[in-house]
Amino acid sequence: MHRRFRAAPGIAAAGLVIIVFGATRLGAQQPDFTGVWTTYNDPGQGPGGGGGGRGGGPPLPMNDAAKQKVEKYQALVKPTGDTPGGYCLGTGMPGSMLGSGGYPMEIHQRPEQIMIVYEAHNEVRRVYLGDRMVPEADRLPGRNGYSNGRWEGNTLVVETTNLIEQVDQRYAHSSKAKIVERYRLEKGAKGEAVLVAEMTMTDPEFYTAPVTATKKWAKVPNGHLLPYECAEENWIKHLEQLEKKAAGK
Amino acid sequence: MRHTVIISAALLMLGASLAAHHSAIQFDFTNSKAVTGVVKKFIAINPHMQLVLHVKDAKGERDIEFEGHSTNNMYRAGYRDNMIKVGDTITVYIAPLKDGSDGGYVTAALTASGTRFGARSRAELEQERLKAEGKK
Numbered sequence: 201m202h203r204r205f206r207a208a209p210g211i212a213a214a215g216l217v218i219i220v221f222g223a224t225r226l227g228a229q230q231p232d233f234t235g236v237w238t239t240y241n242d243p244g245q246g247p248g249g250g251g252g253g254r255g256g257g258p259p260l261p262m263n264d265a266a267k268q269k270v271e272k273y274q275a276l277v278k279p280t281g282d283t284p285g286g287y288c289l290g291t292g293m294p295g296s297m298l299g300s301g302g303y304p305m306e307i308h309q310r311p312e313q314i315m316i317v318y319e320a321h322n323e324v325r326r327v328y329l330g331d332r333m334v335p336e337a338d339r340l341p342g343r344n345g346y347s348n349g350r351w352e353g354n355t356l357v358v359e360t361t362n363l364i365e366q367v368d369q370r371y372a373h374s375s376k377a378k379i380v381e382r383y384r385l386e387k388g389a390k391g392e393a394v395l396v397a398e399m400t401m402t403d404p405e406f407y408t409a410p411v412t413a414t415k416k417w418a419k420v421p422n423g424h425l426l427p428y429e430c431a432e433e434n435w436i437k438h439l440e441q442l443e444k445k446a447a448g449k
Numbered sequence: 450m451r452h453t454v455i456i457s458a459a460l461l462m463l464g465a466s467l468a469a470h471h472s473a474i475q476f477d478f479t480n481s482k483a484v485t486g487v488v489k490k491f492i493a494i495n496p497h498m499q500l501v502l503h504v505k506d507a508k509g510e511r512d513i514e515f516e517g518h519s520t521n522n523m524y525r526a527g528y529r530d531n532m533i534k535v536g537d538t539i540t541v542y543i544a545p546l547k548d549g550s551d552g553g554y555v556t557a558a559l560t561a562s563g564t565r566f567g568a569r570s571r572a573e574l575e576q577e578r579l580k581a582e583g584k585k
Contacts (some may be wrong), residue, residue: 281474285496303521320522426521432494 230351231385231396233314236423238304239415243389266372266406273367284368288430290323292343293360293401294371294379297325298415305417306425311326314349314356318426341375358384370411374405393419481554481576485540486513486555491533493520500533502553508551515541517555518557518567526557527566534576537561542569 262270277283291300300318308315314327320322327332327349345363351354352362358381364376379401388394395417402410486502498517504510519521533539539560542551543578557567570579 244473270451281472282470286472288496362576386517426524428498428521433492433499436492436499 202212204337212414230356231354232309233356233383233385234305234309236304236306236420236425237395237417238309238420238423239299240388240394240418241303243417260371261323261407261409262372263408266374270367270372277368285321285430288434290321291318292369293325293345293363294373294401294413295342295369297381297397298370299411304335304420304425304426306423317425321430322428327356329336334405345379346408353431354384358383364426371401371411372406373401373403376405377401377403388418393425470568472574473554475505475546475548477547477553480545481556482553484513484540486545487581488533488535488537488539491535493523493530493533496520497521498523498555502539502541504551508577509515512553515552515555517541517543518564522526523567526568527564528558529566532560532562532564532566534561537549548581560564 208334285301288381290296296318297316300323301320302318303318306317310319312329312332314329317323317325318325323344325344325347327347329349329351333348334346339362341362341364342364343364345360347358347360349358351357360379360381361377363373363375363377363379379399382398382400384396386394386396397415397417399413399415400410401407403409461494484502484504486504488500489502489503490499494501494545496519498520500511500515500517502515504513520528537560540559541555541559542557543555544551555567557565557569559565
């Protein structure tokens, strides 16, 4: 009995260590962005606002070589109106973080990894923190690149690199682009949770100065994303063509 | 060689799929038109709903193909599963084709049970405003 009492302080200390360690591991001090979010419009701002769109404003500080690339692409698709999304291609960065076609997004937050699921095209971004970060040599470039995150107080800072060149983006960029996002929670006009996402993109191959944009997301209480199988339409049409061919039509 | 054949076949299939894609450039989104008919085919999918209506109007009797907003956008504008079934008589509100031919882009619909879902286009909102003001 006596020995059990003597052991108690040790057990309690060990428990305290676990609790403190656990709290740190779970990121208890950081805000939780988990949930479904949709475009937030500031009061007086019409639908389709909420940032993300160029909506006029000063021209982008794009160099001549980049302008030529973008103009060449636009000359190609303008007559047909074709878009990457029309071919079931995900938006890619920074278009995904700036609104993803007006569809909502869902965030799942863990201390070592944050998953951002954009409803449109079921596009997924993974933000790695701490030891989960992928070594540079093990990365493959893509439309959303690789994203590393860190906390600066209550602000989540996400750095995205390893992007491929995307002249089809509203904010076109080269493969050398680096995008830094800063996420923080604010309160909206009605006291609702608003997630503010500020973007700064630097790209020495395309731009002569950093490019910035802000997107605001409103929390959807108990929100759900819907499935989005973009290729289904084409598959059905393809099957119809096969049926016609098989019927000799 | 076998790989080449497989890859070639895959590319041919991809080509067929891509050929089925098109943009929305052919639709006139500054206008809105109501079309009533009997549903012959309806598929609620993304990125565009697919609809065929059997229509009888001054031009005669025929089937007209439509496409529309994504199912997800329609869902958030009131659409729910089984609201539209083959055989139903429905009215769709469309952005007509710019060349004036049959068909269009469905932005809203009035179902057989009288439920309306979808967005009101700028043209519809303007028509409603003029009607409310007694100007139309």
